[in-house]
Amino acid sequence: MKPILNTDALSIAFGGLKAVDAVTIAAMPNEITTVIGPNGAGKTTLFNLISGALSPSSGAVYLDGKDVTRDGPAALQRNGLARSFQITNLFFEMTVRENLRLAAQVLEPVSHALRPLRRTGRAAQKVDELIDRFELHAKTHEQVGYLSHGEQRRLEIAMCLACEPKVLMLDEPTQGMSHADTEETEEMIRGLTDSVSILLIEHDIGIVMAVSDHVVVMHQGQKIADGTPDEVRANPAVQAAYFGHG
Numbered sequence: 001m002k003p004i005l006n007t008d009a010l011s012i013a014f015g016g017l018k019a020v021d022a023v024t025i026a027a028m029p030n031e032i033t034t035v036i037g038p039n040g041a042g043k044t045t046l047f048n049l050i051s052g053a054l055s056p057s058s059g060a061v062y063l064d065g066k067d068v069t070r071d072g073p074a075a076l077q078r079n080g081l082a083r084s085f086q087i088t089n090l091f092f093e094m095t096v097r098e099n100l101r102l103a104a105q106v107l108e109p110v111s112h113a114l115r116p117l118r119r120t121g122r123a124a125q126k127v128d129e130l131i132d133r134f135e136l137h138a139k140t141h142e143q144v145g146y147l148s149h150g151e152q153r154r155l156e157i158a159m160c161l162a163c164e165p166k167v168l169m170l171d172e173p174t175q176g177m178s179h180a181d182t183e184e185t186e187e188m189i190r191g192l193t194d195s196v197s198i199l200l201i202e203h204d205i206g207i208v209m210a211v212s213d214h215v216v217v218m219h220q221g222q223k224i225a226d227g228t229p230d231e232v233r234a235n236p237a238v239q240a241a242y243f244g245h246g
């Protein structure tokens with residue numbers, strides 16, 4: 001099977017610091033691939049390179065086999081890469097349904113751009129589907145500002161899925177959530193893999209082990225291991241670098 005997203009010797013340096021140093025990873029379709037590593041390992045920079053926020057000094061990024069190395073975030077999004085930016089994409093004074101409806105507007109024909117939002121059609125259907133999938137029925141008319149932090153984070157993920165991406169990038173999706181919200185979100189993320197492939201950054205090793213199909217370990221800008229959660233946990237280099245013992 002071919003990867004849905006892969007990098008080839010991706011690199012960038014800030015001054016003398018090699019923040020991402022020849023990192024080659026592959027994320028397979030309908031799997032959760034999680035990038036882990038200690039603080040400063042280069043995870044966020046790797047995400048910025050993949051999502052087009054930063055341009056690499058060398059190496060390449062492929063989305064579904066297509067070279068997208070020089071594409072900016074907007075072009076990447078059109079080609080099927082969505083990145084969740086925590087809750088910063090939400091409109092807090094609008095309702096849950098209104099937020100979802102705006103996110104789904106990209107599914108409407110361009111000729112409808114200046115018309116009032118339609119209550120039928122592909123975008124409206126997508127909103128209903130996401131409300132079902134994310135169990136937001138009781139909240140559809142609630143103003144987003146009044147939702148719990150966990151609900152806001154889940155809504156933001158739902159909005160990322162409104163444009164039907166191939167790959168969804170999530171950076172610590174359960175950060176700051178209560179235990180109950182974390183468990184619910186974990187389960188929800190796991191359930192998304194029937195329609196989307198997921199690239200995750202996660203610090204909580206319990207979550208990493210529970211949700212990942214494949215784990216990539218970074219340390220000081222380099223990939224030091226990758227494999228199944230069990231393979232990675234048993235790797236002595238990972239234990240030394242990440243878990244602090246070997």
Ligand SMILES: Nc1ncnc2c1ncn2[C@@H]1O[C@H](COP(=O)(O)OP(=O)(O)OP(=O)(O)O)[C@@H](O)[C@H]1O
Pocket residue numbers: 014017019037038039040041042043044045046
């Ligand atoms: N724009 C920048 N300019 C200079 N140095 C940077 C920049 N962005 C990141 N760095 C440095 O690159 C290294 C990797 O940072 P990065 O944020 O990618 O690590 P991380 O693994 O995501 O860490 P954390 O888990 O703490 O979020 C760090 O030493 C950081 O200080």
